[in-house]
Amino acid sequence: MTTAHTLPAPRPRNGLTMLALVAGLLALPFAVAAGLYLFGWQPARTANHGQLVDPPRPLPASGLLTPEGQALATADLGGKWLLLLNGSGPCDAGCGDRVDEMRRIQVALNKDMGRLRRVVLSDHPNDAALATARSLQPDLVIATVPDGWLTGATGTAGYRLHIVDPQGRRIMDYPPEVAARDVRADLERLLKFAWTG
Numbered sequence: 001m002t003t004a005h006t007l008p009a010p011r012p013r014n015g016l017t018m019l020a021l022v023a024g025l026l027a028l029p030f031a032v033a034a035g036l037y038l039f040g041w042q043p044a045r046t047a048n049h050g051q052l053v054d055p056p057r058p059l060p061a062s063g064l065l066t067p068e069g070q071a072l073a074t075a076d077l078g079g080k081w082l083l084l085l086n087g088s089g090p091c092d093a094g095c096g097d098r099v100d101e102m103r104r105i106q107v108a109l110n111k112d113m114g115r116l117r118r119v120v121l122s123d124h125p126n127d128a129a130l131a132t133a134r135s136l137q138p139d140l141v142i143a144t145v146p147d148g149w150l151t152g153a154t155g156t157a158g159y160r161l162h163i164v165d166p167q168g169r170r171i172m173d174y175p176p177e178v179a180a181r182d183v184r185a186d187l188e189r190l191l192k193f194a195w196t197g
Contacts, residue, residue: 085118
């Protein structure tokens, strides 16, 4: 005589528990991100080589003058990213080298080079070194700025490099010792993820 073994009936799964578990897993990264933001956490080290300007400082809306004395509005800069060399005093050898580096950085951006303009802001726009640079690089923009902006932008005497976004806000400063390849790396990263400019 054979006895039939019956399998126990499967227990019904609780679909509500599974749904809550999936929803919780999906919401977890958002909750962690919100917590980090609300408590003001920032990474100890960032990948950029320049110093972030927080909050970004706008270029003067008016008061920019070409070496010939004509007004240059920020709208004339074409809504592009700006690689800006800013300083006071005559353009010395270090300044001249930086102007040449700016051109090499732009060319190295390859297909994105059209998204960038090079600008020199100085209180000596008719300096011989800047006039020579402008004759060699016709697309280089040289202008003067209103009083007070140079001091706030550099913090020290001499010339300093900055990145300005297409809305005309200075977002990154570079000390003189930062190499051109590091500035290019920051620009490549910005242009890769930027929707504007």
